[in-house]
Amino acid sequence: MPSGFSPAFSVVVPCYNEQEVLPIFHQRLSAVMEGIGAPWEVVYVNDGSRDQTLAGMYALAEQDGRVSVVNLSRNFGKEIALTAGLDHARGTRGIIVIDADLQDPPEVIADLVTAWTDDVDTVYARRNTREGESISKRLTAWMFYRVMKRLGNKVVIPPDTGDFRLMSRRLVDSLLLLRERHRFMKGLFAWVGFPSRAVLYDRAPRSAGKSSFNYWSLWNFALEGITSFSVLPLQLSTYMGLGISILAVCYGIWIVGCTLLFGNRVAGYPSLMAVILFLGGIQLMTVGLIGEYVGRIFNETKKRPLYLVEAYRPAQEKERTPEA
Template sequence: MPTPLPVSDIPSLSVVVPCYNEQGVLPEFHQHLCAVMDRVGRPWEVVYVNDGSKDQTLVVMRDLEQQDNRVSSVNLSRNFGKEIALTAGLDHARGTQGVIVIDADLQDPPEVIETLVAEWSDDVDMVYARRRAREGESIPKRFTAWMFYRVMAKLGNRVVIPPDTGDFRLLSRRALDSLLQMRERHRFMKGLFAWIGYPSKAVFYDRAPRAAGVTSFNYWSLWNFALEGITSFSVLPLQLGTYLGFVISLLAVLYGGWIVLNTLLFGSHVPGYPSLMSVILFLGGVQLMTLGLIGEYIGRIFNETKNRPLYFVESYHVAGVPQAGVKPE
């Protein structure tokens, strides 16, 4: 963990911003963030996490450090993915009262932070930003996002994930400390935010298009992201495999009984090749699908048993002071 700052320099709020190839938007984002946080009126820091960017994101971070002593940066040793990068930022957040999570692409307007802080109180540990509109996104993207949140609501196994809600939120220090106790490798942060419980409150906002750059998420990565969420918080897919096998077995028994009865009543005749192949291919497909589903869960168990660190930090800067080789707990 990072070296503690002097008590007088410890911020009350930390803003954690995971970054991957954000050189084009980071300076503008920082300007917006500074204006907003200055209006909030509490001591604060921003923790930028460079998740193995291939562009000049790290250089931009270093420039921001020189210009603003409230900027900290965590440079990961390689690209670990957004969920791990976000975890690294939360690990290094010093805020004594709370932490704010936001992306750098300006789709989540920093101005909403004022509303998050205003709705935050001693009785509310988490204030999350819920999307009212999603400008700049295609109809298929909006539809699949809508479907994902509704499916997760059905599969959540007593964990209620708020619909149309991303990572943009404010957490109290108590909620953050609880969240950081969970160190699983396959991290679905939206689910983890919901899993810890604590009183929460929603704030509605309109999501804007990206200010610059291109999103790193495509439909394949979004599918894998959805699969991660479903397998992390529900075993219902395995149960569905069991139910499907039971139903197919029941139908097979009924079909077999019909064949026997038909033979006794009307005599034997040559079975049809197309119907036989259809049944074989159908049952084979169901078996392979079920085995693949079991494999998804076994693969996650395998990765968890390795007990590897979540990430490695190549360098960590606070107010221009580097600390290289810092590792997570």
């Protein structure tokens, strides 16, 4: 990395198929950051986009010397792409994380900086409204944050809060010490601790393009968060097994008592099958749950790098080139 350029702020933007919205986003971001009045850079991370997102990033870098481009060798997922951006961020005072889809308005960054004081290491943007999202998505998001609050194992994840935030340099340095492969960044932000403050904002509809997060992706994302920061599901499976064992013993005593009092009857096949299928389902579910944790242990023991960089173009210390 060039040693001559030490921006005060770095803006980290992970991107996947954002060619339509990227120029608009950069224009709005530049206006906000120039208004702050401190040296800055933006780190665009291309997470294996299949459209012209990478070409758009290089075009912005040609126009604006404050643009850094990190091109990953393939799609590693948003959490890894965000980590790659933080690894390459050179901001000496603060690092801002934001998505490029304009659902998180860049203009809110000014509010984050205003709320940032010496005794606060994180200013996170908390959603006041969620425009452009279906009722089902709002409901599942509401449920997810409340469940995580109860399963967090002393790690309190602020509700209705995404990755959009401003962090101090010392917090980011601490965060980058955590190199686990299965990364749930919202949980990692909360795990490192340090004083924090919330800023409310209204989330806008997606400006262009289509979100890569469908309900299946969101389900896997929620599963990642729950299993990364809590062993309560394993504890619940233990309690469930204990409870079912007690019910089975009681049922066995009842069967023995009925046999002694009324004799042995062949009838009861449906109830027997119901019990067998119920217990079999519980066992398979528990084995699958254990498998989720074992799979994570397996991936951690391989010690593979989080990501591979195909190309890195750092920002240069110069102003934006005026457009003709």
